[in-house]
Amino acid sequence: MEKIREKITQAFEGTVMGENLKRLSQIYDETDEECGEFCRRYNVHCTEGCGTCCENFVPDITPVEAEFVAAYILLVKNDLTLINRIQAQGHTFCPLYDRENPHHCQVYPVRPLVCRLFGQCPSRMKDGSADFRRCRFEGGKNMPSYLHFDSPDVKTMDDYGIRVHEISSDVSNLDEAVARALGTVFLTSSYLGILGVHLDDDTPNPTPSPQAS
Ligand code: SF4
Ligand code: SF4
Secondary structure (H helix, E strand, C coil): CCHHHHHHHHHCCCCHHHHHHHHHHHHHHHHHHHHHHHHHHHCCCCCCCCCHHHHCCCCEECHHHHHHHHHHHHHHHCCHHHHHHHHHCCCCCCCCECCCCCCCECCHHHCCHHHHHCCCCCEECCCCCEEEECCCCCCCCCCCCEEEECCCCCCCHHHHHHHHHHHCCCCEEHHHHHHHHHHHHHHHHHHHCCCCCCCCCCCCCCCCCCCCC
């Protein structure tokens, strides 16, 4: 488990939130490892420095994914500007995206599942096969345009998504979900007496893109 995710789950140990964060973190670890293996095997790479997908959508996420992001913002970043931006709502691109930062995602170690999968993982087809299609923002230099797998053993976005939905099934827009989760995490942190605690993040900077793990 990435060190900072471990620190956050430990901070909430003994609570339902802590248990859910731990389960989610294990899913993230397995997703990163398996998608990384898929990308290495089939030569799928994002364009260096690219973050165009983050500029073109606001992901839908579950409450526990939002709690991880909110806990990271409150206990690691403690960034009031970012909190205000999220609470402003109505964003047309992800409010956690920073165009000026070469690594773009401001919550990289706790980014939601879809951000770990987009452009890196096949989708399940109706007949049970799996298709990978190149991200439409990638020019064709770093990814094959199309891969098809007949085997049901190839993991798809659905396989990972189902596991996250087993923890919590509600889904909402990232800015709404994180704004709500900031309140929940703030309250739980107050009860636990950890409000104001600062957790250091020593996660290495991502290369080459927000999604690539
Ligand atoms: S999936 Fe990769 S190549 Fe496509 S827009 Fe996102 S970062 Fe760029
Ligand atoms: S990778 Fe980060 S900036 Fe990009 S959409 Fe996901 S949370 Fe937002």
